[in-house]
Amino acid sequence: MRYRAETLFTDTQDVAADLGxxxxxxxxxxxxxxxxxxxMNWQEPWAGMWHARSEAxxxxxxxxxx
Numbered sequence: 001m002r003y004r005a006e007t008l009f010t011d012t013q014d015v016a017a018d019l020g021x022x023x024x025x026x027x028x029x030x031x032x033x034x035x036x037x038x039x040m041n042w043q044e045p046w047a048g049m050w051h052a053r054s055e056a057x058x059x060x061x062x063x064x065x066x
């Protein structure tokens with residue numbers, strides 16, 4: 001399984017940046033934390049999707065089978 005990390009604008013939820021694909025969820029979340037420059041609390045509202053919010057952006061990690 002691979003994980004895609006994305007940054008979204010908080011007001012429109014449009015994708016601001018694709019942070020890449022990663023082999024582990026932890027690596028994808030760390031890429032988001034690195035982009036935000038601050039620790040974040042992650043939630044899993046749906047199976048295979050995690051999100052967190054910084055002051056400026058929403059961050060989303062999505063699992064995929066490719």
